[in-house]
Amino acid sequence: MSARHHDTQTKAPVLEVTGLTKAFGAVQALSGADLVCPRGEVTALVGDNGAGKSTLIRCITGVHPFDDGEVRFNGEPVRLSSPTEARARGIETVYQDLALVEDLTVWQNMFLNRELKRGIGRFGMLDRRRMIAESQSRLERLLVNMPPVRSRVRRLSGGQRQSIAIGRAASWGSTLVIMDEPTAALGVRERESVEQLIGRLRDDHIAQLIISHDLEQVMRVADTVWIMRRGTTIAHWRVADVSRERIVAAITGADGGNHRATTAEAPTTVVE
Ligand SMILES: Nc1ncnc2c1ncn2[C@@H]1O[C@H](COP(=O)(O)OP(=O)(O)O)[C@@H](O)[C@H]1O
Numbered sequence: 001m002s003a004r005h006h007d008t009q010t011k012a013p014v015l016e017v018t019g020l021t022k023a024f025g026a027v028q029a030l031s032g033a034d035l036v037c038p039r040g041e042v043t044a045l046v047g048d049n050g051a052g053k054s055t056l057i058r059c060i061t062g063v064h065p066f067d068d069g070e071v072r073f074n075g076e077p078v079r080l081s082s083p084t085e086a087r088a089r090g091i092e093t094v095y096q097d098l099a100l101v102e103d104l105t106v107w108q109n110m111f112l113n114r115e116l117k118r119g120i121g122r123f124g125m126l127d128r129r130r131m132i133a134e135s136q137s138r139l140e141r142l143l144v145n146m147p148p149v150r151s152r153v154r155r156l157s158g159g160q161r162q163s164i165a166i167g168r169a170a171s172w173g174s175t176l177v178i179m180d181e182p183t184a185a186l187g188v189r190e191r192e193s194v195e196q197l198i199g200r201l202r203d204d205h206i207a208q209l210i211i212s213h214d215l216e217q218v219m220r221v222a223d224t225v226w227i228m229r230r231g232t233t234i235a236h237w238r239v240a241d242v243s244r245e246r247i248v249a250a251i252t253g254a255d256g257g258n259h260r261a262t263t264a265e266a267p268t269t270v271v272e
Pocket residue numbers: 024027028029047048049050051052053054055056
């Protein structure tokens with residue numbers, strides 16, 4: 001099946017951001033950012049350093065309060081006040097690093113911060129066994145090179161770690177997984193296995209938002225690309241309808257702002 005298949009049932013917008021603004025003192029980090037992440041699609045967010053990409057996802061996930069605008073999750077306006085609240089709603093974020101605890105095992109990391117909610121720990125062996133089994137079955141379905149779930153994270157490669165962090169984020173009923181530069185620290189092979197994982201999560205109908213500097217990667221894995229410049233999302237295209245050169249021109253401003261015409265010709269639509 002094509003990576004950009006058109007299955008009408010998977011196109012409902014999970015996330016819709018409209019006119020988001022955010023200032024840090026005198027710095028206007030966001031000045032009217034829009035974004036749509038449909039179910040079962042990979043949405044890429046690209047832009048130069050300082051464009052406001054990380055601030056945008058932090059405002060969506062409740063790390064920072066935003067000043068103005070609207071965030072809708074599954075059609076409902078939300079103002080999340082913490083990443084914990086975001087997680088409770090099925091929004092998970094994976095960062096480039098600091099994702100896993102090195103001295104814990106794979107399965108312990110899978111269940112990290114889930115113990116209290118599920119009452120795990122009070123039930124001893126039985127839950128331990130269940131956590132190991134659940135980590136195993138969940139991860140082996142997603143990962144190509146599955147490390148033993150009892151191995152400590154510090155013994156794993158960077159790619160395995162990042163795959164487990166993403167696999168964990170996509171578990172527990174998540175509907176939106178946000179990744180900020182998930183492969184920036186990885187080698188080519190490792191990057192490929194993370195990209196395969198992204199493809200599997202798409203097949204699971206999870207909405208994914210990926211920030212990436214790697215435009216070749218964006219062209220490989222994304223369905224839609226949104227361009228951010230100086231706090232605003234200035235254009236978006238279906239990846240199938242745009243060239244890498246045009247994306248670069250929009251990022252740098254070399255197109256003189258002449259991106260709206262193409263956006264209008266090839267609008268991103270969630271109604272197919
Ligand atoms: N916590 C913060 N406090 C003050 N300024 C910030 C903070 N976070 C980001 N900024 C500023 O907001 C702008 C956007 O930054 P950021 O969202 O990190 O951009 P990107 O992720 O696209 O590189 C930059 O000018 C940055 O310096």
